[in-house]
Amino acid sequence: MGLVVQKYGGSSVADAEGIKRVAKRIVEAKKNGHQVVVVVSAMGDTTDELIDLAEQVSPMPAGREFDMLLTAGERISMALLAMAIKNLGHEAQSFTGSQAGVITDSVHNKARIIDVTPGRIRTALDEGNIAIVAGFQGVSADKKDITTLGRGGSDTTAVALAAALDAEVCEIYTDVDGVFTADPRVVKKARKIDWIAFEDMLELASSGSKVLLHRCVEYARRYNIPIHVRSSFSGLQGTWVSSEPIEQGDKKVEQAIISGVAHDTSEAKITVVGVPDKPGEAASIFRAIANAEINIDMVVQNVSAVTTGLTDISFTLPKTEGRKAIDALEKNKTAIGFESLRYDDQIGKISLVGAGMKTNPGVTASFFEALSDAGVNIELISTSEIRISVVTRADDVPEAVRAVHTAFGLDSDSAEAVVYGGTGR
């Protein structure tokens, strides 16, 4: 039995009862002969409460101090969890990100892990302890200041520690049973996925699936650490995310052609109207956006109108960046030379993800047919080797997701239809 890293999110440790329940689960793993490292998030709404306090004292809290503040949240949950485990008769020690050797760059509020030196964790494990580590936080390499990794950072902490400690698996405990073929709140017949490849999970994560964050999956793929996403409530087998299919019973789980349908209604669309159709135009638009440090998603350029020599360029971006992007473009209006801007935040994106697309023709056609049958109008299209995404009206998203989910045989009623029939791509 090797080393296991377990991560518990805020909803799993929301109160004293939750902490005691999680403590029991951790002790079980220890009793099963594993060395156990636990990464824990702040309790329930703690982080939001701290953010609220910060806003009360300062409209623009300084990054360094904001990180110092937020890291109090995990300090509370990790200490309580260690106490609860000791109360069950097992040895446990809690460690801050800094003590656990989580070294980051100096970008406060969204630092990146650049190294993990888990010497104290190793020692604690060798002495028979369960090691509890604060998620979401680290210490900057240069200034030795406390940093945070941004939302979802605890998952990344867990994967990074698993990599540094050469763990067998990184278990991400959450409040759902695993990764589903679609958001179960939208698609009642969504099915839990037993295994999904890193690549497909990366596409799902960047298409709106919130179970795992892109950065965390990327880290796991780079160091080839299997992730097991599962419920801290049910204790059932969840979803394995890894490079190779897992064994289940006697048989190997097959690679599904389609992994799932993701959707995202957090984006807005900006259309730059009346752009001269000449080289360098698009570049000047996206240089202005990039200089404002805004990440964009999909980009489409319309066919130029022959009479005017003008074209329109549309792109999508997070709604939260909308104001900033509009400002950046308006400031450069003369330099870029466009006529006007249109802003639309009533859009949604539906994405179909599956490595099987590469080898199964007809997936794209089936996708569009399903949307058409559901009466959903497509506004933008973008594809990768293993993903097709379309932008529609936001109102159409739930119906569109359900239609696509059914069309590709993902509904749990037809759970036997794991192998996609194929209608030719």
Add this chain to the structure above:
Amino acid sequence: MGLVVQKYGGSSVADAEGIKRVAKRIVEAKKNGHQVVVVVSAMGDTTDELIDLAEQVSPMPAGREFDMLLTAGERISMALLAMAIKNLGHEAQSFTGSQAGVITDSVHNKARIIDVTPGRIRTALDEGNIAIVAGFQGVSADKKDITTLGRGGSDTTAVALAAALDAEVCEIYTDVDGVFTADPRVVKKARKIDWIAFEDMLELASSGSKVLLHRCVEYARRYNIPIHVRSSFSGLQGTWVSSEPIEQGDKKVEQAIISGVAHDTSEAKITVVGVPDKPGEAASIFRAIANAEINIDMVVQNVSAVTTGLTDISFTLPKTEGRKAIDALEKNKTAIGFESLRYDDQIGKISLVGAGMKTNPGVTASFFEALSDAGVNIELISTSEIRISVVTRADDVPEAVRAVHTAFGLDSDSAEAVVYGGTGR
């Protein structure tokens, strides 16, 4: 203008408004040309809430984890305070006890500071920052674990930092105007003391005055750091605690003969009845108590009854230790050879403190006369060079304190009568 250490207690930073008010006060000191180091406690009831959480997960929380938990409180307040200061346009950085170089022993929950290495604080100050330091916490020298200094530890942190940084003064901001000649809740006419010597303050602190803790004053005396106790609300001049009288206006404040009257109703009395009056008896009793790690206060042995050769020994101790002391004595009953134990927690202690006692005869007599005139019966007496303490019924304490306060001319109506008339000691 030199360096000033300011300490703000939990009631001064109980909410966002409090934090903003304190931030303004700090910025004022900075504007006046001082280098400013601020030590801050946890907000309002935070520590109690954390203790409550700990008790919910474990009836006996482990010391190491308990300290990890509690230190989250100052982390929150110090980060918010730094944000609030930056919001006023001044540079500020917050530091944990560990980052500030507060090195302690390894006794969790009541660690003692053994060294302060404030390198990062110096750097922050030299770069023009106001340095905010978490009170009440440090890091253990051997294991590098987070420790706490026990209740009142933030005052000690402030004084220790003031000593290490060679500060001009350590300002302790609190919710009262300073140190008073008696507890103002008991004595309405209690008067704020302008200056008090370290020695008198030490006696007041160990006699029940709660404004400053004994350990903190002791530290200040050892390193000769003047303490200025003052209100974070009024901003008025408070009480100076130092080795030499301060100047006020043109004139030096005189050493008062009597500094004040302290009282304490947190103690109980144990009487060991029927002890053989022979050498070694008292030793065996107090060895049993000491082995149980209980600190006692006053001790009195009655005159031995000639006929029986037996005597009674009474001592006082914190009520919270009562159960433990009784158990320790009962366990050693045969070895010690006493007849029975009496436990009385309805007692109170009244102490009169003043360096002037040494040179002014008659203080003791006046003290007893005042108590007698007030109809208060004395049960135990103990004296030091600059203090007289008596034990009475707990119910008599308020009346006794008022009577003594008036008798020694301490009432604020007779504020001009600073020099004690003397009735012969």
